[in-house]
Amino acid sequence: MNIAFYGSSLLSSYWNGAATYYRGLLRDLAGRGYRVVFYEPDAFDRQQHRDMDAPEWAEVVVYPASEEGLRRVIAEAAKADVVIKASGVGVFDDELLGGLVAASQPHAIRIFWDVDAPATLAELARAPDHPLHRAFPALDLVLTYGGGDPVVAAYEALGAARCVPIYNALDPTTHGPAAPDPRFACDLAFLGNRLPDREARVTQFFLVPAARLPQRSFLIGGNGWESRAMPANVRHLGHVYTHEHNAFNATPLAVLNIARDSMAHVGFSPATRVFEATGAAACLITDAWEGIELFLAPGEEVLVARDGRDVAEHLEGLSAHRARAIGEAARRRVLAEHTYARRGAKVDAILTETAARKRERAVA
Incomplete structure (x- = not known):
């Protein structure tokens, strides 16, 4: 399956605590046969503070933080089998969410991946007109990087079809023992x-x-x-x-x-x-x-x-x-x-199950 992932940054951890999480999970999914394209905006000086080169396991598209750049990357969602909008992209978050729901194909699995569930849930409680409220009927999944049962219950009460925590983990290929410095x-x-x-x-x-x-x-x-x-x-x-x-x-x-x-x-x-x-x-x-x-x-x-x-x-x-x-x-x-291989296996199983369910509904 082709994954279109819209997040803050894969290439830079500068003011971006989710970088390690994205890298570990997407590297593992690529190893399982998924084709990953990661879309990140040129914003917050992150491109000037890259701490990794574009990896072999994902194509990275850096787009201008402009309305034209936004339109261009939203259109790319039509090519994907899995369309993921992460929380906290930092620019055009609301427009991205609505645009990706509209641009993705009917067969595509649509996911909101929340890397800061407490903050997002607080926003949803304060704003009845939040775009995520409107998006829930079209989303197949909400994935979160933490929160456990309280977050799952909160999201499902708000209308999410299914919410599953995918916790942070270790990527032993990048983080391990080192000589003292x-x-x-x-x-x-x-x-x-x-x-x-x-x-x-x-x-x-x-x-x-x-x-x-x-x-x-x-x-x-x-x-x-x-x-x-x-x-x-x-x-x-x-x-x-x-x-x-x-x-x-x-x-x-x-x-x-x-x-x-x-x-x-x-x-x-x-x-x-x-x-x-x-x-x-x-x-x-x-x-x-x-x-x-x-x-x-x-x-x-x-x-x-x-x-x-x-x-x-x-x-x-x-x-x-x-x-x-x-x-x-x-x-x-x-x-x-607690490795990303274990987390990736869980995501793979969820995507496989969700795709099968969507096919069954389409035939029915």
């Missing part, structure tokens, strides 16, 4: 862009422990933090490119995951960083959120913190030996249960 040497490292619904939790889970432990070293990577005042024992790196993530995760004593407010509230939403870090055998400390035990065993494969005090206590009691043991146990778990 002195640039990333520290006791605790955090990687994440500065976002309004994350900043308070970064203060609580990262900056408060840094202030409590002045003798320890802390490292923060990601966009937007350069203007934020931080304790003297915190270094800021700025944007960390994807090819540097393995060393970033493998070097510190421990790596911190901090969910955004909405993701933590909904639960069942492990970030890509969780699997990148554990894939590199990092000792991961994560803020507490419902569902963590479905992915990693607290105390054995991950350390869970309810607040900044817990983070500080975990760090103070963490030996290099125990950190290695936790990281190695986590890597074994994600390799066994």
Whole structure:
């Protein structure tokens, strides 16, 4: 089957936390025989911050962020067997959704793929005239990268024919153990862009422990933090490119995951960083959120913190030996249960089943 995927960016992770997710899933689907064309707008300086070349496993179409560029790529949907509109493209999102529903062929599987379900559901609750409300009758599937049963129930109550979480995972061909890099040497490292619904939790889970432990070293990577005042024992790196993530995760004593407010509230939403870090055998400390035990065993494969005090206590009691043991146990778990090969197999089964159902309805 031919897949036309309309998303934020495959080629750049710059201000684009979904890049790793897209790459892992689409690489696997291409290996299963799908022909993938990824459409991404030339926007937000992402093309100036590419961290991968156009891959062999997908054709990437970069289009101008203009009405003419939009019309051109919408028309391409007519060639596809599977048409996917991701959330958070960033430009012309509403027009893309309506245009793709109209342009796709009757036999095509139409999918809305939500990479930020809590934010989208909040928008839908605020806006009865949101284009997604109108699109539900024409959509075959809503796929999400997190949220579990609460998100499934919310989407199906709004009119989605079927909603299935496809969680983040590990792509072991790109993320794995690496040699330590002195640039990333520290006791605790955090990687994440500065976002309004994350900043308070970064203060609580990262900056408060840094202030409590002045003798320890802390490292923060990601966009937007350069203007934020931080304790003297915190270094800021700025944007960390994807090819540097393995060393970033493998070097510190421990790596911190901090969910955004909405993701933590909904639960069942492990970030890509969780699997990148554990894939590199990092000792991961994560803020507490419902569902963590479905992915990693607290105390054995991950350390869970309810607040900044817990983070500080975990760090103070963490030996290099125990950190290695936790990281190695986590890597074994994600390799066994949480790879993009497993996620891709699930998507493949869903697409095959949906295509068969559509054929049966067409004949009837």
